[in-house]
Amino acid sequence: MAGRYEHHDVVVVGAGFAGLSAAHALTDAGLSVQLLEARSRVGGRALTRYLDDGTQLDLGGQWIGPTQLRINEIVQRYGVEIYRTPAHGAAVNDFDGDRREDLLPDVTELFDSLEAMCRRVPAESPWEAEEARQWDRMTFASWLDATGRPDVATRYVARVVSGGLLAGSPAETSVLETLFYLVSAGGVQSLLGYEGGAQESRVVGGAQVIADRMAADLPEGVLRLGEPVLRIEYSDDGARVESTVHAYRADRVVVAVPPVIASRLRYDPPLPPLKDGALQRVPAGTALKVHAVYAEPFWREAGYSGISTSAGGLLTETVDNTPPGAPRAVLTAFAYGDEAVELRRHGADARRASVLERLAELFGAPALSPEDFVEYDWLAQEWTRGCFSGHLTTGAGTTFGSVLRTPVGVVHWAGTETATEWNGYFDGAVASGRRAADEVVRALRP
Amino acid sequence: MAGRYEHHDVVVVGAGFAGLSAAHALTDAGLSVQLLEARSRVGGRALTRYLDDGTQLDLGGQWIGPTQLRINEIVQRYGVEIYRTPAHGAAVNDFDGDRREDLLPDVTELFDSLEAMCRRVPAESPWEAEEARQWDRMTFASWLDATGRPDVATRYVARVVSGGLLAGSPAETSVLETLFYLVSAGGVQSLLGYEGGAQESRVVGGAQVIADRMAADLPEGVLRLGEPVLRIEYSDDGARVESTVHAYRADRVVVAVPPVIASRLRYDPPLPPLKDGALQRVPAGTALKVHAVYAEPFWREAGYSGISTSAGGLLTETVDNTPPGAPRAVLTAFAYGDEAVELRRHGADARRASVLERLAELFGAPALSPEDFVEYDWLAQEWTRGCFSGHLTTGAGTTFGSVLRTPVGVVHWAGTETATEWNGYFDGAVASGRRAADEVVRALRP
Numbered sequence: 047m048a049g050r051y052e053h054h055d056v057v058v059v060g061a062g063f064a065g066l067s068a069a070h071a072l073t074d075a076g077l078s079v080q081l082l083e084a085r086s087r088v089g090g091r092a093l094t095r096y097l098d099d100g101t102q103l104d105l106g107g108q109w110i111g112p113t114q115l116r117i118n119e120i121v122q123r124y125g126v127e128i129y130r131t132p133a134h135g136a137a138v139n140d141f142d143g144d145r146r147e148d149l150l151p152d153v154t155e156l157f158d159s160l161e162a163m164c165r166r167v168p169a170e171s172p173w174e175a176e177e178a179r180q181w182d183r184m185t186f187a188s189w190l191d192a193t194g195r196p197d198v199a200t201r202y203v204a205r206v207v208s209g210g211l212l213a214g215s216p217a218e219t220s221v222l223e224t225l226f227y228l229v230s231a232g233g234v235q236s237l238l239g240y241e242g243g244a245q246e247s248r249v250v251g252g253a254q255v256i257a258d259r260m261a262a263d264l265p266e267g268v269l270r271l272g273e274p275v276l277r278i279e280y281s282d283d284g285a286r287v288e289s290t291v292h293a294y295r296a297d298r299v300v301v302a303v304p305p306v307i308a309s310r311l312r313y314d315p316p317l318p319p320l321k322d323g324a325l326q327r328v329p330a331g332t333a334l335k336v337h338a339v340y341a342e343p344f345w346r347e348a349g350y351s352g353i354s355t356s357a358g359g360l361l362t363e364t365v366d367n368t369p370p371g372a373p374r375a376v377l378t379a380f381a382y383g384d385e386a387v388e389l390r391r392h393g394a395d396a397r398r399a400s401v402l403e404r405l406a407e408l409f410g411a412p413a414l415s416p417e418d419f420v421e422y423d424w425l426a427q428e429w430t431r432g433c434f435s436g437h438l439t440t441g442a443g444t445t446f447g448s449v450l451r452t453p454v455g456v457v458h459w460a461g462t463e464t465a466t467e468w469n470g471y472f473d474g475a476v477a478s479g480r481r482a483a484d485e486v487v488r489a490l491r492p
Numbered sequence: 493m494a495g496r497y498e499h500h501d502v503v504v505v506g507a508g509f510a511g512l513s514a515a516h517a518l519t520d521a522g523l524s525v526q527l528l529e530a531r532s533r534v535g536g537r538a539l540t541r542y543l544d545d546g547t548q549l550d551l552g553g554q555w556i557g558p559t560q561l562r563i564n565e566i567v568q569r570y571g572v573e574i575y576r577t578p579a580h581g582a583a584v585n586d587f588d589g590d591r592r593e594d595l596l597p598d599v600t601e602l603f604d605s606l607e608a609m610c611r612r613v614p615a616e617s618p619w620e621a622e623e624a625r626q627w628d629r630m631t632f633a634s635w636l637d638a639t640g641r642p643d644v645a646t647r648y649v650a651r652v653v654s655g656g657l658l659a660g661s662p663a664e665t666s667v668l669e670t671l672f673y674l675v676s677a678g679g680v681q682s683l684l685g686y687e688g689g690a691q692e693s694r695v696v697g698g699a700q701v702i703a704d705r706m707a708a709d710l711p712e713g714v715l716r717l718g719e720p721v722l723r724i725e726y727s728d729d730g731a732r733v734e735s736t737v738h739a740y741r742a743d744r745v746v747v748a749v750p751p752v753i754a755s756r757l758r759y760d761p762p763l764p765p766l767k768d769g770a771l772q773r774v775p776a777g778t779a780l781k782v783h784a785v786y787a788e789p790f791w792r793e794a795g796y797s798g799i800s801t802s803a804g805g806l807l808t809e810t811v812d813n814t815p816p817g818a819p820r821a822v823l824t825a826f827a828y829g830d831e832a833v834e835l836r837r838h839g840a841d842a843r844r845a846s847v848l849e850r851l852a853e854l855f856g857a858p859a860l861s862p863e864d865f866v867e868y869d870w871l872a873q874e875w876t877r878g879c880f881s882g883h884l885t886t887g888a889g890t891t892f893g894s895v896l897r898t899p900v901g902v903v904h905w906a907g908t909e910t911a912t913e914w915n916g917y918f919d920g921a922v923a924s925g926r927r928a929a930d931e932v933v934r935a936l937r938p
Contacts, residue, residue, distance in 0.1 A: 183637075183663035185886050187629035217629035217887030220663070276722075276758075306772055310756045312722075319836055319871035326752055326877070329772035329885065387891040390765050425765035431772070439775065439885040440631050441663030445833040 054080040056486055057287045057296040059275045059311075062090020063117075063472050064460040065302035066260040067479030068486075072300075073265055075487045080296070081264065082289055084274035084429040087254075088261040091433055092472070094252025097418060099373045103337050105422040106433060107472055108253045108367075111244035113232055114473035116480075117256070124259035127250035131240050132366050134346045138354040138408060141198050152199035157234045159193070160207070163221075164229040169466045172226040173444045182443040186224045187216035202357035208383065209362045210355070211237055211470075213331025213434040215383025220440040227437065230469040240353070244471065250369065253472070274429070277312040280456050298486045302460040302479055305450070306330050306431045313457075321454055324446035327439045328463055330432020332425060334386040336379050336401055339418035343368055343375035345409040352377055354408050360385045361404045374417065377405060390423070397421070435470040436463045451478070456489075458482040500526040502932055503733045503742040505721045505757075508536020509563075509918050510906040511748035512706040513925030518746075519711055521933045526742070527710065528735055530720035530875045533700075534707040537879055538918070540698025543864060545819045549783050551868040552879060553918055554699045554813075557690035559678055560919035562926075563702070570705035573696035577686050578812050580792045584800040584854060587644045598645035603680045605639070606653070609667075610675040615912045618672040619890045628889040632670045633662035648803035654829065655808045656801070657683055657916075659777025659880040661829025666886040673883065676915040686799070690917065696815065699918070720875070723758040726902050744932045748906040748925055751896070752776050752877050759903075767900055770892035773885045774909055776878020778871060780832040782825050782847055785864035789814055789821035791855040798823055800854050806831045807850045820863065823851060836869070843867070881916040882909045897924070902935075904928040 056072050058065045061083035069081040087093070091106040110117055110128060121128055136147050149157075167175045175181065181189075186208050190200040204216035212219055212227055231237045237244050249255055261269055273289035278299055280286075287294045301308050305328035316322070343366060345352050352366025360381055367378035379401055381389050389397050398419050405413035424433035438447055451464035460482035465474030502518050504511045507529035515527040533539070537552040556563055556574060567574055582593050595603075613621045621627065627635075632654050636646040650662035658665055658673055677683045683690050695701055707715055719735035724745055726732075733740045747754050751774035762768070789812060791798050798812025806827055813824035825847055827835050835843050844865050851859035870879035884893055897910035906928035911920030 183631055183633035183661075185629055185631055185634070187887075188631070188634045191630075215629075215887050215891070217666070217890075218885065306755075309752075310758075312756075316872065316874035319869055320833065322877055323775070323778060323833070323871055326775035327885075329769070332769060383887075384891055387766065387769070423765050425769055426762065428762035431768055439664065439773075441633075441661050441829075444663075445661070445830055 052080065052292065053295045054078045055296060055490060056298045056300060057082060057285070057294050058300045058302055059287070060090065060301070060303035061088040061261065061269060062302065063092070063257060063475035064462060064479040065300070066257060067476040068300045068302055068460050068483045069264055069268055070260065071480045071483030072486060073268060075483070075491070077487070077490065079268050080294055081269045082273045082275050082287070083269065083271050086272050088269070089254045089257030091424065091430060092253040092257055093422070094254040095420070097339065101339060101372050101374045101376065102252050102369050103376065103420055104252050104367070105335065106253070106424065108248055109245040110247045110249065110472065111236070112242060112246055113236060114244070114468055114471060116476040117473040120260065120476065121256060124256065124263070126256050126259060128247040129250060129370055131245055131248055132368065133240065133351045133353065134366070135349045135351040137351050140354060140356040140358070140408070141202060142358050150199050150202070152195045153202050156193065156195060156199060156203045160225070160228060161234050164225050164233050167222070167225045167229045169226065169230045171448065172222055173447050175222065178222055178444050181222035181225065182220045182441055184221050185217050185440055186219055186221055189221045190216060198357050202355070205357060205362045205382070206238065206355060210380065210382065212437055213333035213382050214437065218383065219437045220443055222443040223438045226443065227469055230465065230467055230474065231471070248369070275311060277314065278457060279314040282455065285456050297490055298456045298458060300458045300460055300482045300486065302482070304330060304430065304432070304461055305436050305463050307429060308459070308461070317454060320446060320449045321452070324442070324449040327442040327446055328436035328450070329439065330425070330430070330436045331434050332383060332386040333433045334381045334389055334421070334423065336419070336421040337367065338377045338379070338402065338405060338413065338416040339420065340375045340377065340412065340416050344412040345377065348410055350409050352409070359404050360389060360400055364405065364408060377409070377413070379405060453485060458485050498526065498738065499741040500524045501742060501936060502744045502746060503528060503731070503740050504746045504748055505733070506536065506747070506749035507534040507707065507715060508748065509538070509703060509921035510908060510925040511746070512703060513922040514746045514748055514906050514929045515710055515714055516706065517926045517929030518932060519714060521929070521937070523933070523936065525714050526740055527715045528719045528721050528733070529715065529717050532718050534715070535700045535703035537870065537876060538699040538703055539868070540700040541866070543785065547785060547818050547820045547822065548698050548815050549822065549866055550698050550813070551781065552699070552870065554694055555691040556693045556695065556918065557682070558688060558692055559682060560690070560914055560917060562922040563919040566706065566922065567702060570702065570709070572702050572705060574693040575696060575816055577691055577694055578814065579686065579797045579799065580812070581795045581797040583797050586800060586802040586804070586854070587648060588804050596645050596648070598641045599648050602639065602641060602645060602649045606671070606674060607680050610671050610679050613668070613671045613675045615672065615676045617894065618668055619893050621668065624668055624890050627668035627671065628666045628887055630667050631663050631886055632665055632667055635667045636662060644803050648801070651803060651808045651828065652684065652801060656826065656828065658883055659779035659828050660883065664829070665883045666889055668889040669884045672889070673915055676911065676913055676920065677917065694815070721757060723760065724903060725760040728901065731902050743936055744902045744904060746904045746906055746928045746932065748928070750776060750876065750878070750907055751882050751909050753875060754905070754907070763900060766892060766895045767898070770888070770895040773888040773892055774882035774896070775885065776871070776876070776882045777880050778829060778832040779879045780827045780835055780867070780869065782865070782867040783813065784823045784825070784848065784851060784859065784862035785866065786821045786823065786858065786862050790858040791823065794856055796855050798855070805850050806835060806846055810851065810854060823855070823859070825851060899931060904931050
């Protein structure tokens, strides 16, 4: 039974970007840390897969933007190489068959309205916005409907914002939560762009490389893989953390997993009512990301960049996801919300057929015959249960929202869903881990 | 290690009204059943407490209506006595200080509109309503706002329907989910009334008596208390159910706990994406029910029945909860949604003071000085985590709603949240348990 009650200053639960960042900040502060990860790998919602020929597929998060200062600094520190998202050719915006490179004026004006509304929402405390209650009681869908703009324009904005950013449908989140998400990233333009925006750069070797380097740089013994944490016992005197393998004692705990997963740990004593109520109200996104692998980037010859955004159809977005020098070409497609749910009702074959058919509509018949077709459903993953990230349900922003990152005694909370800058991104995850570590350091080293 | 792998035809998880009903239906069909309950008692969200002098307080569900045929039949079968909810005097409807026995015409007309809309929603499959998508993408708050009715009228309806029935705020649920809940109970009038409605009768000895009788009538050994189930392993060949105490093998499992609790069990293999996504989207209600106990029912002398409904203030509803022949008098108050969250932020003393102050405004100064003041927060209870019941979040009715009660292999799902008649009530729980049992019987005895 050696090791059953190892003592550490801090146990960190979850070795995604939040947990890794917390562990680094805590060890840097001279504290002893045990970082426990359920999976046999680090990186959380970043996962890179290599096909036999070396073609790199980022199955989860993959982009880095220039204003994401924390993750950029980490990338630099570890000498991780990044490259510009390729754009060989024209982007397609498909407005129900009206295909154009630019946006409809109605869409631009809707984005401008959102940008203006964002300025009224403080990222640190969206519940304090003057219109917080009014915006929390209305879905983003209702707000769009009320603008009176043409259906195709509101649908496009819904799919880009509630889908492409929040990974759900405009029916699922409030105006307040939507604006909070936008403002946490610096606004609409900062989020949507490739050049200068959140999708500007990709990682050579895949986003998981960053997490792997962060893990490798932790002191020996800090990280333990393959140890799902099931239970946290806590009191004023410290905590006892039970994984499937061991039990650990610590003065403080940092829970650095998505809210849905955090809600499924057992706590003794049970979490306070408002904390539990908050964790009940952050369902994870339903994004489906699939990859079609071709011998050649046939779309480039036809003048397309592979980047598309559609107001209709099962696929909201596509992107040329071919890394430079890759042996084959990759077209990656995204579905969100209602379409992502519908695609999950299909069998794998029907899903593949639907996706390829839509890719062919967008880029031509060669899309119908990929050499490989790879999908990975984060909603099926026991230790994630949805992607990109979780969002507060309607009405919860003004009631439970303020509780999400509040410590419960010696238990602290990280994860990109608790971030106030770049919420939902790697950068927000890093920020949240450091913020939780800072809380712990201040508590243990007053 | 005797008993570690006991085999039964069916393991039922949770001995609330759903689990008890499933266990009865299954044993009646000749199947061997193990019913596992986490707590040291049965009854789930029904819990009766007796003060030292014998005064009965129903801390959870307490009412039975005449059209709830299943629970009435059970009450009769076990010789449980029920009595009419007392009404000695006038009810108060408080419209921001305009206190009246009748309703504002705007309120009546809003109820009529809802009644008409209910007729367009099939309780078995609300997602098939013609307006399903439109009603799922809009909160009930937005619908009320769009009626253009006076604020005091829409607030009253919001508090009565989204609060008094769904135990939340109108910002939290869609029009579709709200209508489904109403229609599952036969419509607005069926739900709101005392006389002839869902609150017509109470149970002598408390609602828990019914569950106790149901448990006592199960064959010896079927029920085991104090055994929280943590994990369900399942395959085509059957299941292995692990509690904190034992492990059981069974051909089929019925999970009869609220969705939030069901989502926190571990499943191997992990639940399929859509099932898990559905369970992520049924947060439990936030009702707070508190009891002020007085030597005398002073409100009756002033001509009040103790029944009140308010468009404003922290308390949405009050009721004279004194059982006939009780040694003392009980005034029970309810808060929901935003007010219930706010009251939870107060300390116990401040909460008590706020509640009593409002009771005094309604019924006079004697309300300020109760002999006892009892509260019980279901959101704090590890094995319930909210009351009255859970509701699908906005947008989930048309996407995930149809999955809630779909079996996953040999695992079946009960609980009042899965009911299509009297969803959220004892009667719905009974119906759901019988429906799940029926699925099992048909599978095992084809």
